[in-house]
Amino acid sequence: MGIPSGKPFHARHRGRPDRADDRGQAPRGGRRRSAAGLIAALCLLTRPAVAESLRLATWDAGLSRRGPGLLLSDIDKGDAQVRAAVALIAGVRPDVLLLTGFDWDHDGMALAAFAAALKAAGLGYPHRYAPRPNAGMQSGLDLDGNGRTGEPRDAQGYGRFTGQGGMALLSRLPLRAEAARDFSAFLWADLPGSLIDGAGLAPKVRAAQRLPSTGHWDVPVVLPSGRDLHLLAFAATPPLFDGPEDRNGRRNRDETAFWLRYLDGALPEPPPPAPFAILGDADLDPARGEGRRDALAALLSDPRLHDPQPAGDRGTATAVYGAPLRLDYILPSADLRVTGAAVVWPDGPDEAARRALVWVDISLP
Structure with missing residues (x-):
């Protein structure tokens, strides 16, 4: 670690x-x-103001299970993987943490239980944001075109049950949830310059298919100065597990391209004011593995953003799936000063050890 x-x-x-x-x-x-x-x-x-540092982090900790309620049960009984996740987060001590691959439930019980475990480890997160994700949200349509409905691939985002592999934002600082923008219902066909036309979707599916496979959020965090830091959080679908039409590859590309259009002011909602930071799981490496990289390359080189390129034991890689891959990102806006960044790997050979936590420190005047 x-x-x-x-x-x-x-x-x-x-x-x-x-x-x-x-x-x-x-x-x-x-x-x-x-x-x-x-x-x-x-x-x-x-005198000039003394700068404090705010630590942002994102991690797919593998806190997803094969059925509803199972994650809560594992948290309550002190499952070894849960304890290891708590220990790693407590060691890094982020001020704001985006968890991806975290099962959502209607009453937020699993998230509350996990926050309680973190508090017991000395790290309190009194402010949390976790609306219902698209993962596991059934569409009522045959999205994958196999002649059946109600299957995991017929959900707006892949999932065996509602909320499987969702997202959760935990913060020591207040979150202005009433001012948050949840773009999870944004339709794929409404994205300017999208690649949906080549995805081979039936007209009914095309008209109903949402772009975010999990969610796209803009959540303001209230800084000690009183200003807002807008967190642009997401978790994209992997560009795999489809056919020659490359539906998932196209959607993965457009889930990243969404942020470019948002910053450009090309969407119905106005762009976020600075300062802001994009963070989450793009599920795409800039150079290795499968996927369409043009949107990610544009995001990483965008002059409105920093790419701190956090590194750890495997360089900038944040995942290992056959080969080390950089899949998780924190990209602060260019007006913020980055004072530190790293990738932290969990201990152990199990499934959870395939993904690493990424953190970035930004200076707050």
Whole structure:
């Protein structure tokens, strides 16, 4: 397991309050001491602000199961994989964490239980955001064209049950959930420049198929200064498991292209104000494996964004599926200063160890 460098925002020294006596009154000292205090205060006002660091992280921790309620059961009984995930997150101590591949349930019980386990490990996340994902949301149509409905591939995003492999955002800082934009219902056909026309979809399917396979969110985080940091979170479908029409490859490409169109102001919703950060699972490597890379290449080279290229024991790779692949990303807006970044791998040979946690520190003046 990698060792994260630096300290997240909440772990840093916040400065001591001015000295006072036990009654909360200023100490005595007459005009001379008052004048000295005024001069000191004026000096403080002319100093540059001390920067704090906010740690963002994203991880597909493999917290998905084959049936509803099974993840909650595993969390409650202290499953070994759950304990390992808690330990890794507690070691990295992100201020804001996007979990992908995390099963959603209607009442948020699994997420609440996982947050409680993190709190018991010394890391509290009082603010959470996890609306219903497209994963496992049945469409009522034969989306895969095999003549049957109600199967995992007939959901708006692949899933054996509603919410399988969803997303969850956990934060130490307040989230303005009432101002969040959930683009999960955005139709694939409505994306400017999409590749849907070559996907071989029947007209009814084309008219109903959503673009996000899990979700696309814009969630404002309230910074200590009072400003908002917009988190643009997503988890894309893998560009695999389809036929010669390359339906999943096309959709994967367009799930990334969505953010380019959003930043361009080409969607019905206006683009997010700076500062912002794109984070999540693009499920595509910039150079290796299958997939259509043009949208990802454009995103990584976009002058409106930083690509810190976090690295760990396997370079910039964040997953191992036969070969090491970079699939998970955190891309802060160009106005933010990146002060640290890394990829942290979990211990163990099991399925969960195939994916690594990615963190990036950004400076907050």
